[in-house]
Amino acid sequence: MIAKAGYQEIEHTADIALRIWAPSIPELLVQAAKGMFALCGIQGKKSSRRQRIFQINFSDHENLLVNFLSEVLYYVERDKLVLDRFQFTLHDHQMTVIASGYPILSIQKMIKAVTYHKLEIKTTENGFAAQIVFDV
Amino acid sequence: MVNISDFKKISDFEWEIPQNVHPDMKVPVRIFATRRLLEKVFDDESIQQAINSATLPGLVGRVLVMPDMHQGYGFPIGGVAATRYPEGVISPGGIGYDINCGVRLLSSNISFEQAEPFLDALANALDYYCPSGVGKGGHIKLSEKELDQVCTEGSRWASKKGYAQAHDLERTEEKGRMEGADPSAVSKRARQRGLDQIGTLGAGNHFLEVDLIEQVFDQSAATVMGLFEGNLAVQIHCGSRGFGHQICSDYVEEFQGAVKRYGIKLPDRELVCAPLTSPEGQRYLKAMRCAANYAFTNRQILTYYARRAFEEVLAGKVSNWELDQVYDIAHNMGKIEVHEINGEKIKVCVHRKGATRAFGPGNPEIPPEYQPIGQPVLVPGSMGTASWVLLGTEESMKRSFGSTCHGAGRMMSRSQAKKKIWGEDLRNQLQSRGIRIRAGSLSGLSEEAPEAYKDVDDVVQTVVGAGIARKVARLVPLIVVKG
Incomplete structure (x- = not known):
């Protein structure tokens, strides 16, 4: 039985790619972040949680997904922080994200960028699904 | 879906996809490949992307x-596209996230026999001085003012600070500094990422290698370049690090709106572009040139530290431990150049993404000593295999916008490579062949295994067969430092 929400690595010759699915757009964002961190081989150090609050401006769902992942990736590089819990508040084309996570203990791979290549969030019987390619 | 029967065979090394294969194509696609190499790329989406x-x-x-x-x-990857200047467009995705990713080659007068007892120590010193891997900062932290100077001056900044030798800059594409860079076009976030990453290799397929010059194919050209069989050479492969990645991401984002404003319809959002003369296009060019200058400076600083490692390990033990710059090339770049198309000289913006500029003999853009032979082209192979030094030709000017290949080219996904190849086995196998590996991550090592790539000799044979490059020397690795 397939989980209602999840992620799976898919083949790409040079870069890395994920298939993600979820019943809602916020949950799709969470799965994308989890999948991206799994691809990076990130291990968090369980200690007191650190919080980050940020705003994402977007024009459509694909744009929201790329901007959200780019933002959480930025905290990996700048603050060495892996965010794994998210609360979303939506106002028109702006999403406020309250996120928390742990300092990074180890990381295997750094992603250069989140791309728009063939990115399309599709409506499915169970919600939403997309494929996303990362430049590494 | 296109198949091989849609291709027109031009020669054993060239194939054309006619413009009528897709109604939105503005020009045909010309692929430089043997039939065998061409058949391999049907396994992925490269043809559709072209x-x-x-x-x-x-x-x-x-x-x-x-x-x-x-x-x-x-x-x-491996694509070259030229748009008419000023009416055409510029596409950040056609240049790539790692703006001015490129390769530098340094020659030496150190023979393998002289160096062999010290190779382990040299590998350790290079690993220390030339940081590689995820999240590794460098030995230099830039101030905001220095970052501005790096953006506008490129390798000249490194030279003023004492990180360059006499003809390093002369022997760098664009002399290590692209005109028209403007830091005001760079975001605060890109700046923040650029402050502590200068002088670092990064991860992925980036590396520093000490090579043995195994075979010389063109004695007179190799002599001009200071390359002699049996001597050591050094290759440095890296780019503009997080600074360039952020600039590309920022403009791919900004151009999502620009394509709507300018009524440009594209089959893939990653191809977003803006007219070269538009405010968005101009700002991207200014920012891209900042990243290009950052990457030139990055390779210059790594060169300084590689020289320091050589001196520390070899001074007093070999007669001459100097490293002399052969050339430094970019293989992810957008450049305004003049090319002859159908007998007419046209100013164009050449996008090279995973393709190397390969100007022919006599071109004023290349150093005077190389004008009789053509521009050096540096083609690193996959880890543990050969690399090549080639030259641009008159044919590359006529048929490929002065461009040629940039490496071996992947053919196996990273996840497949990790499943098939154990990093530790690979390291042992390479070490048993006398290659010293200093790698930050064993899984990263398996992803870059030679089996994951095409045979670089086949790739080189193809560009030589097509006439868009000629052979000078083949190098084999002795030391590999990578993330």
């Missing part, structure tokens, strides 16, 4: 694809 790239507004001539082609995102 066709998609041919839909960009303002293209001239043909979209070209090199034999090391493989699937990228938007453009295929």
